[in-house]
Amino acid sequence: MSDGYDEARANRNFLERLGEKIPGYRGFQDRELRRDVDRLLRERLAAELGRLKALLRDRARAFTDAGKIAALNGFDRADRQLDGLSQSIRFSDYGATGLFDPVKIGEAELARLYEFDLSVMDDLAALEGEITALPASGGEDPAPALERLQQAVRDLDGKWRQRKQVIGEAVQAGQGAGA
Numbered sequence: 001m002s003d004g005y006d007e008a009r010a011n012r013n014f015l016e017r018l019g020e021k022i023p024g025y026r027g028f029q030d031r032e033l034r035r036d037v038d039r040l041l042r043e044r045l046a047a048e049l050g051r052l053k054a055l056l057r058d059r060a061r062a063f064t065d066a067g068k069i070a071a072l073n074g075f076d077r078a079d080r081q082l083d084g085l086s087q088s089i090r091f092s093d094y095g096a097t098g099l100f101d102p103v104k105i106g107e108a109e110l111a112r113l114y115e116f117d118l119s120v121m122d123d124l125a126a127l128e129g130e131i132t133a134l135p136a137s138g139g140e141d142p143a144p145a146l147e148r149l150q151q152a153v154r155d156l157d158g159k160w161r162q163r164k165q166v167i168g169e170a171v172q173a174g175q176g177a178g179a
Contacts, residue, residue: 074146
């Protein structure tokens, strides 16, 4: 995750680098950069969830084609959960949390936040594993596997809701350091 921040910093243009020489401008620019990185992360996570939804729908289609309509309720619930999580991530508003306030957030706090975000990426990879592990339409009942998938989505949704707290802790640490 620090790669995104470092990469965004490296890609700034001449005027932005010149602006660093103006007192107070750097803090503003860093806030804008954090805002951009946060937005890009949320867009990437939401896009990945969209890809996982498509994968799940392909699995559900195989059950439909095989005439196993009873299994579709579980697929539909999982699809709606993935969609809800995607919307929650995409439209999260962290502007009120202080991450973008004129507070100097230390590298350690940013590292914890980025570590949290990377763990969400790992959780998405685990969701993909759950989806690919769903039994084929000609095999066993998919209900237990779908329930595990749904629980994994609920867990990730709960984890994502904790991100606001992780950001708040980073901001508090930054305010304490600046006092």
